Amino acid sequence: MNIVVHTPQNWTRANVGKYCEVQLGKMLQNDPSSELDELKPYLRAINIGKEGLDFGHEFRMWIRPQETDRFRLARGDILVSEGGDAGRAAIFDADGEYYFQNAINRVRPDYRGKIESRFIYYWFKFLKTAGYVEMVCNVATIRHFTAEKVKAAPLALPPLSTQRQIARFLDEKTARIDALIERKRKLLDRLAEKRQALITQAVTKGLDPDAPMKPSGIDWLGDIPAHWRIKRFRFTAKLVSGSTPTTTIPEYWDGDIRWISPKDVKSDELTSSVDNVTEYAVSDYGLRLHEEDNAVIVIRGMILARTVPVAVARGRYTINQDMKVIRSKGEVLPEYFQLYLSSIESFLLTLVAEAGHGTKALRTDVLVDVPMLLPPISEQRVLIESLMCDRQK
Numbered sequence: 001m002n003i004v005v006h007t008p009q010n011w012t013r014a015n016v017g018k019y020c021e022v023q024l025g026k027m028l029q030n031d032p033s034s035e036l037d038e039l040k041p042y043l044r045a046i047n048i049g050k051e052g053l054d055f056g057h058e059f060r061m062w063i064r065p066q067e068t069d070r071f072r073l074a075r076g077d078i079l080v081s082e083g084g085d086a087g088r089a090a091i092f093d094a095d096g097e098y099y100f101q102n103a104i105n106r107v108r109p110d111y112r113g114k115i116e117s118r119f120i121y122y123w124f125k126f127l128k129t130a131g132y133v134e135m136v137c138n139v140a141t142i143r144h145f146t147a148e149k150v151k152a153a154p155l156a157l158p159p160l161s162t163q164r165q166i167a168r169f170l171d172e173k174t175a176r177i178d179a180l181i182e183r184k185r186k187l188l189d190r191l192a193e194k195r196q197a198l199i200t201q202a203v204t205k206g207l208d209p210d211a212p213m214k215p216s217g218i219d220w221l222g223d224i225p226a227h228w229r230i231k232r233f234r235f236t237a238k239l240v241s242g243s244t245p246t247t248t249i250p251e252y253w254d255g256d257i258r259w260i261s262p263k264d265v266k267s268d269e270l271t272s273s274v275d276n277v278t279e280y281a282v283s284d285y286g287l288r289l290h291e292e293d294n295a296v297i298v299i300r301g302m303i304l305a306r307t308v309p310v311a312v313a314r315g316r317y318t319i320n321q322d323m324k325v326i327r328s329k330g331e332v333l334p335e336y337f338q339l340y341l342s343s344i345e346s347f348l349l350t351l352v353a354e355a356g357h358g359t360k361a362l363r364t365d366v367l368v369d370v371p372m373l374l375p376p377i378s379e380q381r382v383l384i385e386s387l388m389c390d391r392q393k
Contacts, residue, residue, distance in 0.1 A: 007156040017151030019115060021108045024082065024147045025100035026071045029062045037062040041096070043073070045081045045088075045103040046302055051178065053079070053090045057302060063099055071099045076117035078107040080124055086145040087133030089124040091117060105150045114160055118167035127153055200343040202383055203336070204373060218371055220347060228375050234368035237295075237337065238327045242319030245277060245285040252281035257289065258317040262298045265309040268338055270296070270317075277318060287318045288325075295326040295337035297362070304360040308348040310341045324364065332372065336380040339387060340373065 007013070016022065026042070040063045047054050063071065073079075073092045081088040082103050092098070100106055107124070109115035127133055136149050158166070204221060205213075212226040224230075242260075245252040255278030258264075264273045282289050290313070298309045300322040312334045319325060326337050341348065347370075348362065355361035375383065 008158070010159065012157040014155050014157065015151060016107065016120075016153045016155045019110060019155060019157060020078075020120065020151075021106075021110050022147045022151045023070070023106045023108070025102040025104045025106065026061070026063070026067060027102045029064075032062045033064060036065050038065075039063075040099050042071075042099040042101055043079065043104060044101045045084050048079055048081050048085075048088050048090045048104070050088070053092065053094065055094065059101075061099070061101070073098045073100060073106065074108070076109070078117060078121050078124060080105045080107055080145065080150055082146065083144050086137050087124070087128040089121060089128065091121040105145070105147050107150065115157070116160060116163035116167050118171065119158075119163035122167065122170050123155065196343070196345075199339055199387055202387055203340045203343045206375065206379070207383065207386060216371075216373075220344075221371065221373070224373055225375070228373055230371050231331075231374055232368065233370045233372050236329055236332050236372050236374070238329065239364055239368070240288060240290075240325040240327050242321055242323055242325070243285075243287060244320050245281045245287060249281075252277055252285060255279065255281065256316075257282065258313075258315065259287075259320065260296060260313055260317050260323065261320040262301050262303055262309065262322050265296070265298055265311050265323075268311055268342075270311045270313040271315065273317070282318065289316065289318055290325055291316050293334045294328070295334045295341070297324050297326060297341065298322060299324050299362040299364060300355060301359060304349075304352045304362060308341070308345050308352070308362060310338050312338050331374055331377070333377065333380050333384065335384045335388075336375075339384065344370075 029037075032039075039060050042059055042061050042063075043053070044057070044059055046057055075093055077092040079090050079092055079100065082105050084103070107120060109117060109120060132153065133145055136153075137145055157163070204224060206225045206228070208225075213223040214226040216222060216224045216230060218230075244259075247253070253275070255276050257277050257279065258270075258273035259275045259277045260270060260273050261275065264270060277287065281287055293312055293314050296311055296313045296319060298304065303309065313319075313325070326334070328334060328337065348367070351363045351366045351370075352360050353363055
């Protein structure tokens with residue numbers, strides 16, 4: 001498979017593997033194999049962010065002496081995600097000793113002094129946005145941009161001086177764009193904080209400022225409308241688990257039923273998903289199929305270090321094991337679950353604990369005892385309609 005790229009005649013056309021060494025990272029080693037092994041910092045796919053390497057996630061694994069040269073990163077190495085968001089790339093330009101796990105392919109120019117690393121980095125950004133990675137990884141199961149596929153990727157290589165000019169140009173232009181994006185992000189963050197404060201006020205105090213109030217008996221909730229009730233979460237909903245069907249059976253995948261995972265929870269309402277499963281997967285593997293609107297919550301993953309995503313899933317769907325469906329017992333609307341749990345997100349973050357291998361998980365055994373404020377159903381509908389209208393403005 002290839003893509004058509006028209007380049008100047010003096011550019012060299014080849015495959016990445018001809019000019020770059022491609023190395024898949026080391027398989028995770030949790031325990032030393034001998035007293036000579038050393039515990040070293042390493043990078044995972046999660047460290048490859050959209051805006052470069054993210055060193056906010058710190059991981060360590062054991063490295064054997066004979067593996068040091070093979071898996072140690074050097075300044076100028078390009079790191080390309082093998083799975084997950086396959087093909088996402090970043091350039092390693094940090095000080096210190098780092099290694100890389102087998103969810104990453106390292107691309108290192110073989111011709112030192114003849115290839116500009118930043119040009120190769122931008123070339124991989126181009127392959128990603130041009131759809132090449134998706135094309136070569138377009139399979140029914142989980143996508144993988146393997147070392148073999150990275151080596152076989154097309155490369156159009158200009159003279160070294162042109163590579164450097166292109167890299168400098170893109171560095172300057174992308175820096176300006178990044179600065180504009182950052183200013184926009186700060187504005188959006190302020191608007192999001194304002195929106196969150198509005199939701200919190202509405203779902204804990206109601207919309208009527210003259211309504212009689214009563215003490216909730218819970219410090220972080222304070223006073224609440226006198227006609228509202230409080231129940232523990234366990235008495236208002238049931239948490240339903242999900243699972244992931246095996247990827248070795250293609251007939252399970254690429255169907256018409258949405259398979260919702262944490263990467264899909266990017267808004268308050270879910271009507272689509274990145275991956276889909278078949279009716280056969282539901283019947284043969286035993287997936288739990290949902291055909292009614294429910295709130296869903298992410299309970300496991302690195303994302304829980306910063307936020308606890310909650311959304312309303314609609315239509316026919318199933319979920320993976322890192323999520324829970326919140327099935328109402330009748331007194332709470334799905335949209336109200338989403339609004340209320342989002343409004344107490346800072347409290348929910350206190351329920352997040354280490355779950356092993358650098359991941360975090362929401363303690364559902366504690367979540368079920370979280371107090372739920374219960375306005376009458378009719379008032380829940382008014383709150384939902386009011387907040388949704390404000391959201392669309």
